[in-house]
Amino acid sequence: MFELKPFKSILDLLKAFPTEQVCIAHLETLRWNGNVISPFDPNSKVYKCAGIKYKCKNTGKYFNVLTGTIFENTKIPLQTWFLAIYLFTTHKKGISSYIMATELNITQKSSWFLLSRIRYAMEHENFLNNFDGTIEVDETYVGGKNKNRHDDKKKEYSQGGKQMQPVFGMFKEEVSEVIYRPNKKNNELAVREKVIHQHAVVRTEVVDNVQSKTLLPMIAEKVEFGSTIVSDEYHVYKNLKNAYYHEVVQHRLKNYVNWDGYTTNRLEGYWNILKKTWGTTYMGRVTVKHLHRYCRETEYRFNTRHLNTSDTFNLLLTGCEKRLRYVDLKNNK
Template identity: 40%
Template structure:
């Protein structure tokens, strides 16, 4: 099989269900099958892709314990959905998946959410050196709502009708983004402490983060005074760019993904869509097949 493949060549690389199962087995176990019930147990190969754990007497297959277990959809359909999902820069809706596969929208929606749970692993990187932090508010505009659905006093940084999301971007590297219950300084600083290494330079938009100067060097861009960035050189010749444009660019792309593809996302599932976006951003230099293999390894 060609190690580099695209959506167009997917059917050539995985012509049948057996080829998909064997590929996933290699991703999950390598050259030796391991029982999910007892890793030290000897394993017997049975018919129809089944295996038996000697110590527990229980049967299993490569899908046991993964998102693909207990579903009626064949692995080939899962592979197609994953590749279609990943090859689109801003995602693909469950309605489109349903039309492509000839399944119900409800089934397609469940498949996509099962896939998203394995994207969350890319949203836990440790960031260092120079990082930018900022919060965003995701939700519809009050002026676009019907008169009986408008929310009073929701202007500015209010999150009465929106979901607050906090993001950290390492310059030239990965991002971490989390849905937060509020935008209080101590709430956001706890996330910075969890994901940013001590001693890093943190660029902010002037919002208060009490105690951030203890473990980090803080550099501010005070947007309230219409100051959006500056570049200067130190006596040692180091070029310093004081700006949060990087993380703000991240929010711009995220909102385009939501409004352009999904249109409306409930608060309940906002973190899953954040995880999807972070996965796409952090693997932006991957090929489609590399991104596919990474996601398949996470599921394995």
């Protein structure tokens, strides 16, 4: 079975994956772990064929480890894919398709499609679980002014003016405790140390509006009953007290931490990260049609910030078992 040594640089990555076959072997380890499963019939017996192919006995169809993934039918070598994934996940503010095209020596169109499929894999099941504990909720607006848009692309979403696209966010706060342990050099001294049991996780959704009929069902679907929800004084959140412990922070009074110590500053900080990525790396050129994919990209970087480079890389590969065709991408499916 293929074993990958941890890496933390491009040089290490190239040494870890020197050939296409090594890339294939690594994907097979992550996807099947020595037990090949047919994508057409999980209960079928599988026969090993020449090269990297397998045959499903029940359906008679051939497949390989790329079947049913973001890599299916790709003409770009896996080594190039792996390098793109490394560059994309390690750049804190992302990387544009133009720069990626130059780095990989491919066309900008191919680069954009490649990055779109990587973003598709970033919607990982590890971060789709329902939230419990203490959750911050807030909404923000992303986009440029209507006067700068073409007539056929003007929006009617409002925030002091009909300009921007609303995005709703939920931030599950980390679970941690502070402990005191003996100093390694002097046992008579104590060292204060923070132990994190669960890291913070963020989830965002591009929405049509920020009305009650839109936001409240999303909260009810994704947040466990009885959790503590922290919000600003926006009137939509008043009905949360019927199912949750609701803490309010009075932003209009310039209070950012309430009397019980609750705040939405962490989610507010995340909005800053999202908007800087949108406005600097992508120069504000992200359309509403694809905005949700860029939100997933920023989420993934935030939610994996505590992992080392190789773990972040492998986690994304475990989320690649879904296919995104170019026609579906253009049709926003």
